[in-house]
Amino acid sequence: MTITTYQVEGMTCGHCVSAVSAEVGRVAGVSGVEVDLAAGAVTVTSAEPVDAALIDAAVVEAGYELGGKVDLLPQAGGSCCGSGGCH
Numbered sequence: 001m002t003i004t005t006y007q008v009e010g011m012t013c014g015h016c017v018s019a020v021s022a023e024v025g026r027v028a029g030v031s032g033v034e035v036d037l038a039a040g041a042v043t044v045t046s047a048e049p050v051d052a053a054l055i056d057a058a059v060v061e062a063g064y065e066l067g068g069k070v071d072l073l074p075q076a077g078g079s080c081c082g083s084g085g086c087h
Contacts, residue, residue, distance in 0.1 A: 002050070005043040007067030008059055011035070016064065023062040027054045041070055 008020055017035040020042055025033045032045035044055060056066040 002046050002048060003043060004046075004050070004052075004055075005041050005070040006052075006055060006059075007070055008035075008040055008042050009065040009067050011037055011040055011064055013037070016062075019062040020059060020064060023058040024055060027058050040067075 011017065011020065014037070017037050021033045021035045024030060024035075024042055024044060027044075027050060029046045029048060029050045030044055031047060032043075034043040034045075035041070036043070042055075042059070044050060052066075052069070059066045
């Protein structure tokens with residue numbers, strides 16, 4: 001399984017979240033989409049890596065801009081925030 005998070009520029013409301021989620025969800029190979037309005041990010045789950053150009057095209061089709069991948073490498077303590085208590 002591959003999980004990749006991208007920044008999305010221009011989202012401001014629930015409609016934005018729905019639009020991005022719907023378009024990215026239509027990309028071949030995508031099995032899950034989670035849009036975080038507060039963080040301005042979309043997390044894509046797939047069995048195999050999905051070409052970032054396809055995600056970019058979907059975000060543009062929804063009316064927004066892809067800002068690039070977000071690096072979510074684990075920190076000290078084996079978790080994303082270093083506390084060891086991530087969800």
